[in-house]
Amino acid sequence: MQPTWVTEATVLVVAGKGGVGSTTVGAAVALLAARGGADVLLISVDGREGVGSLLGGAPLDSEDRVLRKVGRGRVRGRTIPPQQAFADYLELKGISGVLRKAASAAQLDSIAAATPGLEHLLVLGKIKELERAQAADLIVVDAPPAGHAAAFLHSAAALQKVVASGPVRTQADEVAAMLADRTRCHGLLVTLPEETPVNETIELAYDLEEDLGLDLAPLIVNGCWPDRPGMTLSVTAAAKAQSTKLSSANRAALEVSAEFGRMRLDGQRRQLARLDELLALPRLLLPRLPTAHLGTVELDLLADALSASVEGRT
Amino acid sequence: MSAVGETAQLASILQTASLLVTCGPGGVGKTTGAAALGIAAARRGRRVVVVTVDPARRLADALGIDVDAKMFEPHEVTGVGAAGGSLEALMLDAETTFDRMIIERAGDEAKAAKILANPVYRSIAGSLAGAQDYMAIERLHQLHSSGLYDLVIIDTPPSRDAIDLLEAPERLMRFLGHPIYRALTMPSRSFAKVANAGTSAFLWIVRRLAGPRLVEDTVEFFRSLSGMEQGLRQRAGEVADLLRADSTSFVLVSSPRSEAIDESTHLANAIIDGGFGLDAVVINLVHPLPPALDDSLDLDALGEGPLAEHVAYHRELLALATSERHEMAALTDVVSGVHVTEVPLLEIDVHDIDGLTRLAALLVGE
Numbered sequence: 001m002q003p004t005w006v007t008e009a010t011v012l013v014v015a016g017k018g019g020v021g022s023t024t025v026g027a028a029v030a031l032l033a034a035r036g037g038a039d040v041l042l043i044s045v046d047g048r049e050g051v052g053s054l055l056g057g058a059p060l061d062s063e064d065r066v067l068r069k070v071g072r073g074r075v076r077g078r079t080i081p082p083q084q085a086f087a088d089y090l091e092l093k094g095i096s097g098v099l100r101k102a103a104s105a106a107q108l109d110s111i112a113a114a115t116p117g118l119e120h121l122l123v124l125g126k127i128k129e130l131e132r133a134q135a136a137d138l139i140v141v142d143a144p145p146a147g148h149a150a151a152f153l154h155s156a157a158a159l160q161k162v163v164a165s166g167p168v169r170t171q172a173d174e175v176a177a178m179l180a181d182r183t184r185c186h187g188l189l190v191t192l193p194e195e196t197p198v199n200e201t202i203e204l205a206y207d208l209e210e211d212l213g214l215d216l217a218p219l220i221v222n223g224c225w226p227d228r229p230g231m232t233l234s235v236t237a238a239a240k241a242q243s244t245k246l247s248s249a250n251r252a253a254l255e256v257s258a259e260f261g262r263m264r265l266d267g268q269r270r271q272l273a274r275l276d277e278l279l280a281l282p283r284l285l286l287p288r289l290p291t292a293h294l295g296t297v298e299l300d301l302l303a304d305a306l307s308a309s310v311e312g313r314t
Numbered sequence: 315m316s317a318v319g320e321t322a323q324l325a326s327i328l329q330t331a332s333l334l335v336t337c338g339p340g341g342v343g344k345t346t347g348a349a350a351l352g353i354a355a356a357r358r359g360r361r362v363v364v365v366t367v368d369p370a371r372r373l374a375d376a377l378g379i380d381v382d383a384k385m386f387e388p389h390e391v392t393g394v395g396a397a398g399g400s401l402e403a404l405m406l407d408a409e410t411t412f413d414r415m416i417i418e419r420a421g422d423e424a425k426a427a428k429i430l431a432n433p434v435y436r437s438i439a440g441s442l443a444g445a446q447d448y449m450a451i452e453r454l455h456q457l458h459s460s461g462l463y464d465l466v467i468i469d470t471p472p473s474r475d476a477i478d479l480l481e482a483p484e485r486l487m488r489f490l491g492h493p494i495y496r497a498l499t500m501p502s503r504s505f506a507k508v509a510n511a512g513t514s515a516f517l518w519i520v521r522r523l524a525g526p527r528l529v530e531d532t533v534e535f536f537r538s539l540s541g542m543e544q545g546l547r548q549r550a551g552e553v554a555d556l557l558r559a560d561s562t563s564f565v566l567v568s569s570p571r572s573e574a575i576d577e578s579t580h581l582a583n584a585i586i587d588g589g590f591g592l593d594a595v596v597i598n599l600v601h602p603l604p605p606a607l608d609d610s611l612d613l614d615a616l617g618e619g620p621l622a623e624h625v626a627y628h629r630e631l632l633a634l635a636t637s638e639r640h641e642m643a644a645l646t647d648v649v650s651g652v653h654v655t656e657v658p659l660l661e662i663d664v665h666d667i668d669g670l671t672r673l674a675a676l677l678v679g680e
Contacts, residue, residue, distance in 0.1 A: 018472050019341010019574065050576065145340050145472065195663040196370040197341075228627055230620030238620035246611065253605040257628040260602050263661030290633040292641045293572045 002036040003310045005186050005217035010131050011139045011178065012217070013153065015208075016190035017200045018145035021222045023048050024294060025190045025286070026142045027055055027075075028302040033138045034073035035303065041136035042067070042077040045123055045152065046144040052077050056296045064135075076136065085122035092129070093167055120155035121168070124175045131184060150207055153179065153187075157212065180213030187214040189281075192223045193268040202279050218282040218313070219275065220306075224268060225288055231262055284309040323653055324565070324594050325678040328355040331563040331593075333458055333466050333556065337585070338567035339577040340472030343598045345369050346664050347567045347657075348469035349377060349403070350673035356396035357674070360464040363388045363402045363457055367450060367471050372665040377403040384410045388457070393667050399464075404457075411449040419545050448482040451553045458556065563593040568645060570600050570638035575645050582649050595649050596677065597642055599659045603635040604628055655679075 006012065006029065014029065016022030023044070030040045041064065044051055049059035055075050057067030064078045090100050130139060143149040156175040163169045178184050187208050191201040201219065208214040230238060235254045239246045246254070275283065286305050289298055327334065328351060336348045345366050352364040364377070365388075374381045378389045388402035413430060420426035429435055454468045556562065564585050568578035578595075585592045607628065616622050646654055657676050664673055674680075 017341060018339065019569070019571075024573075050573075195372065195665060199371060225627075225630075228623035230623035231627060233620045235621075235624055238624050242616065242619040242621040244611070244616060244621055247608060249605070250607050250611050253607055254624050254628050256602070257604040257631045258624055260604075260661060261627045261631065264659075267661075267663065288630075288634070290630040290637075292570050292634060292638040 002033065002038075003217070005188070006033045006036075006038075006138060009182065009184050009186050009215075010134070010137070011127065011141060011185040012188055013141045013143050013185065013214070014188045014190065015143040015149035015153075015204065016145070016222075017197045020190050020192045020197050022145070022190040023051050023142050024054070024299065024302065025188070025220050025222060025306075026140050027051050027299055028286075028306050029188065030075045030138070030140045031055065031068070031070070031299060031303040032306050033140075034068065034070045034075045035307075037072040038137040039073065040075045040138045040140060041130070042075055042140045042142065043127060043130075044077070044079050044142045046142070046148075047079050047081075048142060049079070051142065054294065054296065054299050080123045080126050082119040082122050085126040088126060088129075089122060089171075118155075118159070118168075120152045121159055121172060121175060124152070124156060125171045128175050128178050131178065150204060153208060153212055153214065176212070182215035185214065186217045188217045188220065190220045190222055191275075193221055193271040195267075195271065198271045198274055202275075205279055205281060216281055218284045219279065220284050220286060221272065221275070222286045223288040224285045225261070225265055227265065227269070228261075231258055231265065234258075282313065284313065323679070324351070324596070324655055325354070325358075327563045327565070327593050328360070328465070328678065329358060330561070331465060332561040333454070333468070333559070334563050334565060335468050335470060335557070335590075336565045336567055337470045337581060338472070339569075339574045339581075342567050342569040342574055343664070344472065344567045345469050346373060346670065346673065347565075347596055347598060347677070348467050349373065350664075350670045350677055351565070352391075352401050352403070352467050353394045353396075353667075353670055354674040354678045355465050355467075356394055356399040356401035359396075359398040361400050361462065362465045362467065363404060363463045364391075364467045364469065365404045365406055365450070365454055365457065366469040367406050369405060369469075370665065374405060376666045376670065379403055379405045381405060386410050386414065391667075394671065402463075404453075406450055406453055408449040411453050415449070415452060448550075451482060451557070452549065455549065455553050455556060558589055558591075560591070562591060564590050565594045565596060566592060566649070567596045567598055569598055570642045572641050575641045578645055579648050582645070592649065592652055595645065595652055595654045596657060597645070597654060598657045600642070600656050601631060601635040601638055601659050603639065604632055606632060 012029065014022050014026035016025075027042065030042045033040045042051065042055070042060075044060055047060075049061065052058050052060040052065075052067050055067040055077065057075075057077065058065060060077045060079050062079050062081055062084055064076055066074055067077045068075045087100070127139065127141060130136070144152050156172040156179070159168060159172040160176065163172065189201055189205055189208075191197045205216060205219070209216055233241065235246070235251055235258055239251070272283075275281075284306065286302060286309065289301060291298065334351065336344055336351070338344045345368075348364055348366065352362045355362045366374075366379075369377070369379065369381070371381060377391050379385070384407045385405055386407075388404035391401040391403050394401050416429050416435075417423075417426045420429060450468065450470070454466055457463060458466045566578055566582055566585065568574050582592060582595070607625070611625070613625065616625065642656075655677060657673065660669070660672070662669060664670060
């Protein structure tokens with residue numbers, strides 16, 4: 001089942017606070033779209049090469065490579081180093097070969113890449129070119145983690161303030177237009193059902209929607225434990241309710257997990273309720289997998305869960 | 315501080331170190347950990363300042379930091395039970411620190427005002443070529459040498475492959491040593507003579523891409539910085555020495571998830587290879603490991619119901635906690651000889667002084 005936010009627009013920017021799993025969720029979305037027959041390009045802005053292996057391919061680099069084929073669909077992946085985006089940009093703007101050579105001898109690419117705002121704009125500009133060239137059915141952009149995600153997406157707006165004219169201004173205008181056009185671009189925010197990630201997600205959601213006009217897909221709440229209302233009963237009462245006799249060792253073991261689990265589950269319910277109250281975005285819950293390991297098997301499970309979650313909502 | 319191969323407990327590091335650097339991947343509770351270490355040290359009678367870069371709002375509130383105000387001086391944190399010691403906190407604002415440095419180094423007020431008003435300076439202040447990271451260590455050098463604190467704790471921004479903060483002085487020096495920068499900072503007459511092809515290309519491209527006004531501002535900005543390079547270079551050297559001093563300790567904070575463990579392993583190697591003293595590793599947010607169930611419980615015969623929910627949760631928690639311990643072993647192997655502290659995931663999210671105090675006790679094993 002393909003959600004509309006995957007089929008409606010070409011670019012899907014995935015963002016979340018560090019540690020909430022936004023890179024993994026981005027990879028799971030790419031896989032889900034490929035299962036539906038789409039040709040997907042996954043772009044890691046922050047150079048998270050490992051996501052290539054997660055999809056069963058080689059670690060990402062600046063070459064566009066196929067990471068995984070699924071039926072008629074496939075997932076490709078690449079990074080966009082700002083230096084390369086700068087070189088591509090000069091070429092695209094018809095800067096002569098002689099001057100390009102001089103620029104490269106003077107390591108202008110590294111200066112451009114180190115200039116804040118410009119570096120991000122170059123990368124976003126390249127993504128916009130890929131979108132314009134219809135380089136894929138879906139382009140999943142793994143944005144830098146939270147604080148940096150805002151800076152990354154705001155780079156065009158920030159440069160519009162400093163630069164009044166010229167190609168850099170045009171580039172900034174075009175990128176801003178793409179971000180604000182819901183037929184071309186969506187944002188996908190990822191969070192955990194915990195206090196700090198929830199707070200930062202709410203802040204980021206308002207920021208991106210109001211300031212940049214970015215259309216947001218449903219919020220992904222990653223790492224959710226299944227809600228088990230029966231756990232409010234004590235272990236003894238629960239055993240009685242199911243007419244089961246427990247050994248004292250088993251009762252003690254279950255009490256250890258129950259005591260911890262109840263508190264965490266309470267916290268999770270509280271955070272989901274806060275999201276209900278403070279953020280008018282539909283939500284998709286992804287389960288916490290019972291493992292700390294993350295590999296291709298786990299990614300398939302997450303794509304399954306994402307698909308089920310999308311179906312559950314409709 | 316201690317060479318790899320020798321263990322040092324966090325408690326004794328807090329007692330003796332004069333600079334403590336926490337680093338690690340994002341989302342592992344690094345800032346919270348730095349604040350808790352600050353509390354633990356203050357409770358041991360030390361005068362402590364915790365410097366953070368980007369604290370979560372509620373944690374900042376707990377520490378008395380107003381994230382919207384541009385702070386330069388640390389604030390006292392109250393209610394931490396610091397017997398004889400004290401705890402202060404500072405949220406670092408790169409722009410404010412950069413401005414201060416310009417004012418101090420520019421020599422005269424008119425020159426400083428001119429730089430501060432330059433649009434190019436305004437748009438890049440605090441982030442050019444790692445300047446943000448550089449400002450962080452500039453400020454910690456000031457706090458460290460002020461004589462006001464026994465211990466300065468700096469919470470570095472999340473990092474994956476390398477510690478940007480530690481390379482900042484060298485990166486800034488590389489930038490200042492760049493031929494274009496050199497040409498741009500020369501007095502205008504010699505500039506015309508020496509400006510090489512690269513510099514001309516640079517200015518031509520800036521003009522072509524962003525208009526003539528920006529070229530003027532850029533040239534003026536670089537010229538106004540001339541003469542400050544010497545001081546910057548000297549400070550960068552001092553900071554590099556300070557970070558490698560015996561009284562400086564690095565604490566790596568991680569979580570037991572495989573992504574975090576991978577990043578932490580890279581970081582641990584970067585710290586050790588860089589000649590810095592990695593003295594402790596904290597693995598935070600570890601799920602508790604419940605005892606396994608014995609086979610007196612017939613799971614197949616157990617239908618749906620509250621006990622089945624208890625059993626299902628127990629099974630998932632046991633599987634998760636077991637695999638976390640397996641992932642953690644990979645990091646423990648890399649840092650063999652360095653003391654590793656495991657901190658359990660608490661039933662609550664930590665963001666107030668009570669929570670921090672509890673975390674502090676867990677960190678130092680009280």
